[in-house]
Amino acid sequence: MKDTILIVDDELNIRNGLVQAVEMEGYEGIPAADGEEAWKIINSREIDMVITDLRMPGLDGSSLLKKIYSSYPTLPVVVLTGHGTIEDAVTAMQNGAIDFLTKPVNLNHLFVLIKKSLSSRDMIRKNEELQKELDRLKGNNTYSQMVGKSQAVQRLLDTIQQIAPSKASVLITGESGVGKEVVANAIVSYSDRAKKPFIKVHCAALNENLLESELFGHVKGAYTGAISETRGRFEQADGGTIFLDEIGEINQSTQIKLLRVLQEHEFEKVGGEKTVKVDVRVIAATNKDLEKEMKEGRFREDLYYRLNVVRLEVPPLRDRKDDIPLLSMHFLNMYSKENNKNIEGFTNSARSALYNYEWPGNIRELSNCIESAVVMCRTNLIDLNDLPINISRSPRNDAITIPLGSTMEEAEKLIITSTLAWCGGNKTKTADVLNLGRKTVQRKLEEYGK
Ligand SMILES: Nc1ncnc2c1ncn2[C@@H]1O[C@H](COP(=O)(O)OP(=O)(O)OP(=O)(O)O)[C@@H](O)[C@H]1O
Ligand SMILES: [Mg+2]
Structure with missing residues (x-):
């Protein structure tokens, strides 16, 4: 369908001349002789852009502009200034016009302006659509914080809902930053243990001995400094769920104890003799290749099979690029709010750079990138220049690069x-x-x- 351009001017010659010109360029031109007629047309049909004279009898250009801006803020308006007064044009821009043209109108300028205005309108629409899609998605998905519409994510969500109610152990694998913890949270929130304790342990953050006593607790005097008996994370998680992040990092003796919890639901505290019984669902995550760890003897085979009852593989972001625009909008909303800014979306060039980048650090890298862009951004749209340099350098076709050192x-x-x-x-x-x-x-x- 052709884009429709409304031409508002009280002078018949100019009006008809411009309508003819835009029609020759392939647009549909609609004439209006004054602001009132124009306003009626705008309210009665789809208009993509308005070009309006400023000084007209009745409803003049600046009043028309104000009406448009308050009811149709995304409809681009370009004003014509025939009387050589640049002040009028400046006021018009302050009132929401996106550009101005001086009479007599240079047609090539006009065409460039039309192209620019329509693409900026498309850009605003794209951002609005994206925002709506994100809101819809979140509305349907109140239990999970997982943003994404790619097949991979939809499949993952289906599996999560399917396996959430059971007590089976889950092993979540995937590169760093893909959202393994988000998946673990989703499993818990869909399960009937959602209101029970949910304990997270970062296995790589503690040294071996500390990890064992962290997980299982210790009795008084179990080692120097063990001044009183403690409850370990498994006991705290009783009735609920434990998330063992970076499971690939745990040592052999902890692996044996863990295996016993998975098989017999029981263990002894460090230094203790009394057997403690627990009912805990185990969710583990790793970015290591556990099969390889197992083959090379660093990870127990029996433990691996106990953990791997349900396996969820979270794909890297580069393999589900459809999620990039939605995730970008999600993080934009989040960081915009956090920084008290009112940023509505992305320019086309920023959007395509985000899409084309490979994201080796996955969603965490995207989140950091949008956070820094929000801080850099000085308008209502994130532009290419606001993005970190390694991301903005991806190739585009509406810009050229002039290498430093050029004459x-x-x-x-x-x-x-x-x-x-x-x-x-x-x-x-x-x-x-x-x-x-x-x-x-x-x-x-x-x-x-x-
Ligand atoms: N689908 C998603 N929707 C929204 N935010 C997400 C999604 N996936 C991940 N995130 C966000 O990305 C960041 C990284 O996610 P997370 O910590 O779950 O990754 P990870 O796979 O556990 O990484 P690591 O291996 O480094 O621990 C977090 O801030 C998380 O909130
Ligand atoms: Mg993690």
């Missing part, structure tokens, strides 16, 4: 030839966009041998 002449050549390509080889348009004379552009191109 002015080299830079000029790059700008002129790339703009020529961007304008589809049209030299007159190129000259207009660059604000150069056509002859100058012609001469430069000849110098470059084009």
Whole structure:
């Protein structure tokens, strides 16, 4: 469908001339002779962009602009200033116009402006759609904090709901930062143990002896410094769930004790003789290759099979790129709020850079990236320049890179030839966009041998 451009001007010649011009460029042009007529049209049908004169009898351009801005804030409006007063244009921009054109209208300027306005409108719409999709997803998914619509995530969520009610042990694997802990949280929240204790232990954070007493507790005098009897994490988790993060890091003697808890639901405290019985569901996670650890003798085979009753593999972010836009919006909302900023979305170039990046640090890296972009951002949209340099450097087609160390002449050549390509080889348009004379552009191109 053609984009529709409403042309508002009280002078018949200008109105008709502009309608014809935009129709020749492939848009649908709709004339309106004053602000009132324009306002009626805007309320009665879909309009993609408005070009309006400022001084008109009846409802003038600036009043029309204000009405549009308050009812249709995303409808782009460009104003025409015929009376050489730049102040009018400045006021119009303050009132929400996205740009202005001076009369007589330079058609190539007009076309560039239309292209820019429509793409900025598309951008705003895309952000709004993304926000709606995210809200919908979260509404359907109140039990889990997992954002994602990719098949991989949907499958994961299905499996989680299926296995949540059972007491079976779960092993969650995946690269660092993919969301293993988020998956563990989701399992618990869908299970009937949701309101029971949920204890998390980071196995790599403690040295071997401390880990054992952390998990199982110790009796008074079990070792120097054990001044009183303690309850371990398993006892605290009784009736509920324990999450053993980085399970690949635990030593042999703790592995044996853990195996016994999984098989017999019992253990003894460090230094103790009394057997303690518990009812605990075990969820373990690792980014190590446990099969390899097992084959190389560092991880007990029997323990591996006990843990691996249900296996959930969380795929890396680069294998579920469909989730990147939603996750980006999710983190944007979060950090925008945290920093008291009002950022609504991403420019197209920022969005495509986020999409194209490989994310070796997965969702955690994406979260950090959006946090820093929110801090850097000075407008209502995150732009490419707000992103960390390693991410913003991915290739794009609406921008050029001028390497540092270039001379002015080299830079000029790059700008002129790339703009020529961007304008589809049209030299007159190129000259207009660059604000150069056509002859100058012609001469430069000849110098470059084009
Ligand atoms: N599907 C998701 N939706 C929203 N946020 C997510 C999602 N997955 C992960 N996150 C967020 O990404 C970050 C990393 O997730 P998490 O800590 O669960 O990863 P991990 O796999 O346990 O990483 P590591 O191996 O480094 O421990 C967290 O801040 C988490 O809240
Ligand atoms: Mg983790």
